[in-house]
Ligand SMILES: Nc1ncnc2c1ncn2[C@@H]1O[C@H](COP(=O)(O)OP(=O)(O)O)[C@@H](O)[C@H]1O
């Protein structure tokens with residue numbers, strides 16, 4: 001194996017090896033490795049209690065790891081936590097939006113905390129109000145905002161300091177689908193502007209939609225890592241499902257298609273043929289049926305999604321709760 005010395009161009013990335021954390025004997029992170037390239041969106045995907053927030057808290061210097069090391073934006077967490085802090089934005093870092101302040105005042109408050117200076121703070125606030133379509137509510141007190149607008153303000157506050165690396169811990173949990181899409185667009189814009197985005201999510205679809213790479217965290221361990229496509233390819237599960245009107249057709253089809261991997265269900269009168277969903281395979285199956293005079297009543301093509309990936313990797317179903325509502 002060749003060792004690579006990481007130098008220029010990767011200074012906004014996140015690299016971690018062997019991160020461990022336990023609370024009173026309970027292991028929460030059990031040796032987590034991460035490689036997040038600069039300017040990419042990385043999703044840490046996992047169920048409740050997987051260790052996502054703990055990972056974000058460690059990488060954003062809020063708590064220390066028991067073991068392991070990491071660099072964020074080119075700085076060592078252990079040696080230079082202040083330098084890391086200067087480069088990052090963390091959703092949730094300034095606990096919350098202050099309901100008594102106006103939208104603009106909330107942004108200016110962060111600018112103050114970051115010592116940006118009055119003029120620069122004002123400029124930055126104006127820029128973010130515009131970018132997040134918050135200008136109209138700039139003078140409203142935050143307490144009067146809808147949940148959706150509040151969430152946008154929260155993200156805007158995270159960006160006041162122009163961070164090169166942004167941590168978003170479950171940015172869309174609890175949002176309705178339409179608002180979730182607005183957040184997705186904002187996150188995509190952020191990535192398009194060159195910012196490195198590290199987000200955590202319980203939503204498989206969210207990781208699929210946003211992330212260049214996904215790591216699946218389960219019980220404090222990374223159980224899989226790759227692009228959404230790579231993860232999907234790792235698992236079997238793609239198939240064509242044929243339904244017949246009577247058992248004779250099902251029998252005949254089972255005989256004719258016996259060369260492929262087939263699974264039949266005599267009650268449902270269905271036959272599943274393994275397939276990666278490509279058209280030539282589909283056509284071949286239909287040709288065989290037609291040539292034999294077998295009529296299928298219905299045909300569906302199932303390509304594996306990230307739910308299948310999770311099931312294959314952890315042996316557990318994520319359940320309906322894990323899907324965006
Ligand atoms: N400060 C803490 N003290 C004790 N246990 C904790 C603490 N923080 C987190 N945990 C435990 O660590 C596990 C992972 O938590 P967390 O990182 O919040 O998971 P996630 O964000 O993926 O839901 C959970 O079982 C949680 O109860």
Ligand SMILES: [Mg+2]
Nearest residue numbers: 052053054169
């Ligand atoms: Mg969490």
